[in-house]
Amino acid sequence: MRFSFFRGCFIPVRLPYIEKVSRLVLGELGVELRDIDGFTCCPEPVGFQIHDRFTATVIAARNISLAEDAGEDIITLCNGCTYVLRQVNEGLKADEELRDRVNDVLSSTDHQFRGTVDVKHFAHVLKEDVGVKRIKEKVEKPLLGLTVAGHTGCHIVSPVDVMGFDDPFDPVVLDEMVAALGAEPADFDLKTLCCGWTLTNYGDRESANKLVGAKLSAMRGAGSDCITAICPQCFYQFDTGQMLASRRLGLDFKLPVMFYLQLLALSMGYSLDDIHYRMHRVRDPGFEDKIGRLLS
Amino acid sequence: MALHAVYPSWDGSKALKEAAEICFKCGVCCVLKAHSCHAQYDGQFDPRHTFVYDCLGAEKPVDNPNLWLCVSCHKCEELCPYDVSPVHFIEAMKVEAFESGGAHTSVLSEIEQIIETGFAFPLTVSSARQREALELEPLKSTALGDLKIITEETGLRTKLRKHKEAEG
Numbered sequence: 001m002r003f004s005f006f007r008g009c010f011i012p013v014r015l016p017y018i019e020k021v022s023r024l025v026l027g028e029l030g031v032e033l034r035d036i037d038g039f040t041c042c043p044e045p046v047g048f049q050i051h052d053r054f055t056a057t058v059i060a061a062r063n064i065s066l067a068e069d070a071g072e073d074i075i076t077l078c079n080g081c082t083y084v085l086r087q088v089n090e091g092l093k094a095d096e097e098l099r100d101r102v103n104d105v106l107s108s109t110d111h112q113f114r115g116t117v118d119v120k121h122f123a124h125v126l127k128e129d130v131g132v133k134r135i136k137e138k139v140e141k142p143l144l145g146l147t148v149a150g151h152t153g154c155h156i157v158s159p160v161d162v163m164g165f166d167d168p169f170d171p172v173v174l175d176e177m178v179a180a181l182g183a184e185p186a187d188f189d190l191k192t193l194c195c196g197w198t199l200t201n202y203g204d205r206e207s208a209n210k211l212v213g214a215k216l217s218a219m220r221g222a223g224s225d226c227i228t229a230i231c232p233q234c235f236y237q238f239d240t241g242q243m244l245a246s247r248r249l250g251l252d253f254k255l256p257v258m259f260y261l262q263l264l265a266l267s268m269g270y271s272l273d274d275i276h277y278r279m280h281r282v283r284d285p286g287f288e289d290k291i292g293r294l295l296s
Numbered sequence: 297m298a299l300h301a302v303y304p305s306w307d308g309s310k311a312l313k314e315a316a317e318i319c320f321k322c323g324v325c326c327v328l329k330a331h332s333c334h335a336q337y338d339g340q341f342d343p344r345h346t347f348v349y350d351c352l353g354a355e356k357p358v359d360n361p362n363l364w365l366c367v368s369c370h371k372c373e374e375l376c377p378y379d380v381s382p383v384h385f386i387e388a389m390k391v392e393a394f395e396s397g398g399a400h401t402s403v404l405s406e407i408e409q410i411i412e413t414g415f416a417f418p419l420t421v422s423s424a425r426q427r428e429a430l431e432l433e434p435l436k437s438t439a440l441g442d443l444k445i446i447t448e449e450t451g452l453r454t455k456l457r458k459h460k461e462a463e464g
Binding site: 009010012013014016017019020037038039040041043044045046047048050051052053054055058059062105106108109111154155158159160168169189190191192193194196197198199201202203204206207208210211214276279 | 329330331332334335337338339364365366367368369370371373374387390391394399400402403406407410414415416417418419420423426427430431432435438439441442443445446447449450452455
């Protein structure tokens with residue numbers, strides 16, 4: 001299966017090692033990623049899309065039109081990109097008048113939105129196209145005895161009718177994907193609470209620290225060895241954000257976070273070095289020992 | 297589907313008025329710690345004065361800096377038993393603030409960054425080095441001509457220029 005690869009901004013700029021691992025793992029699962037010249041920022045939902053919806057809709061429609069030209073659905077690595085592109089894709093398919101207004105502007109750039117492709121987060125693709133059975137077949141080193149706190153994030157589950165991924169108040173898909181690797185999904189309080197990334201950007205850092213501290217403590221209290229996330233901003237918040245919060249709050253534990261595709265790579269037999277774990281801000285010897293034993 | 301999809305013609309001021317009238321101040325949207333609003337973690341809010349009451353009750357909403365704590369996660373919308381949908385009126389207030397030149401500085405700089413480079417984050421030397429070490433191709437800004445055309449036709453570029461001039 002081949003997709004137009006919308007890698008977004010955050011991963012290629014701030015977390016390029018996640019791009020590297022994602023290309024590797026998705027390729028091994030038979031998901032072919034085609035790079036498209038000309039994709040721009042989706043545009044980002046909280047800073048851009050909200051404030052000028054029409055311009056954001058045109059920019060997103062232009063991005064989608066490039067995948068339409070290639071005749072492929074879009075695959076993303078980010079909850080935010082998926083949120084914007086799916087809203088626009090579904091919105092324009094349903095609203096002919098708006099589609100005409102958008103295409104009027106787009107015609108000056110020689111692009112047109114036609115409504116012929118779908119937009120999927122890689123987790124949609126793993127769930128719907130690859131399937132849990134295929135993931136299980138690729139597991140060479142089951143992560144038995146590893147307890148993993150799954151953080152699904154906000155923008156991939158809401159609005160429910162647009163995102164079509166999971167229940168915002170009782171998400172289970174990521175836990176199923178964790179279980180497929182042989183690991184134990186952690187059952188923890190505050191599971192659906194936001195990672196707090198935006199509090200860090202627009203609010204008071206102390207409040208963001210408090211939120212991350214509460215969430216991490218709940219994960220740790222449930223016996224988690226690590227966290228897994230499917231959104232780069234959530235990942236960053238649990239990595240760099242945890243490091244900053246820990247200094248302030250004096251947390252007496254470290255809980256490494258794995259982008260889900262990194263966790264999947266480990267279960268396929270790749271090492272911590274292969275997934276560029278050394279580039280993480282939060283590393284824990286106990287977690288490393290456990291992974292070392294599982295992979296030996 | 298159409299309700300959430302893009303709502304470009306959504307009448308924010310009308311919805312705002314209705315929301316303020318309908319909200320029962322039950323607090324469900326903010327005080328259920330396991331599921332609710334992350335902004336409630338900001339120290340100034342408590343169950344008697346929630347983040348959503350703060351936004352709804354502000355005398356001049358566009359001057360309320362707390363607006364920017366909303367991440368549009370839609371949890372308040374899904375939790376609200378009265379279909380007030382706080383996320384929509386908070387977003388409408390943000391639009392009002394943006395239109396009148398009162399948006400958070402991070403918002404303005406992010407929008408400029410995107411339309412001038414195509415990326416939401418600056419392309420740094422450190423990121424270029426990391427990509428090279430990982431044998432990933434270098435990042436480059438593309439489609440800047442298209443972004444210029446689009447933002448000129450929609451009026452966004454003019455709006456940003458006016459805001460800048462107003463700032464002096």
